[in-house]
Amino acid sequence: MGTADAIAPRFRAGDRVRVRAAYPPGHLRTPHYCRGRVGVVERLCGAFANPEELAYNRSGLPAQPLYRVRFRAADLWSDYAENGEDVVEIEIYQHWLEQAA
C-alpha cells in the first residue's frame, strides 16, 4: 500500500488507547466486546483499505493504519476468573482508537 493513499499513524507501540464505544450499523471489524475498553498498542501492522468501505464495494482509501492492541482479559470481562496475567490481542483500525489517559 503506497504511503500517498494512506493515513499517517497516530499511535506508537506502548501507547494506551481506548476503543471508541460506537455502535453504527454495517460491516465492522471491531468486536463488540472490546468497544469502550482500554488497551496498549503492541505494534503497528501496516495500513490497509478500510473494510467498512470495501464491504460496499468502495475503494476503502485512504488506507487506515491497523494496530495490534493488547488488552488484559480481566479488563474485557470483569468476572474473568482464569490467570490474571492473560491477555487478548485484537487488530483494530486507527479510526476506532483514541488516546487513553
Place this chain on the structure above:
Amino acid sequence: MRSHHDLGGLPAGRVERDEHEYAQWEQRVDALMMLLSHKDRQLLRVDELRRNIEALGAEAYDRMSYYERWMHAIVQVLIQRGVITIDELGRKMAEGVQDGNR
C-alpha cells in the same frame, strides 16, 4: 447494540478441533468464492461476503450451515453488483429442482 453474528467473547462450549470432510457442494461454493474474488475478475470481495452474511436475521444465521451462509451471500453480492438478475436465478433454481439436483 451487538449484532447477532458478533458473538466473540460470549460464553460458549468447547471448540471442536477435529478435521472433517467437506461435501462436494461445499467445495463448489468455496471454488465459486475463489473464482469470483480472483484479482483478474474482482466480481466479489470477501468484505462484501461478510457484510451479507452479517445481514442475515438471527434465526436464519443460526439455522444455516457455514457454506449455506456463504452461498446466500455470494448470490446477494452477484445480484447487488448486477452480475446476475433475480429472474435468471429463479429460472436456474427451478431447473435444478426439476432435475432433482437441488
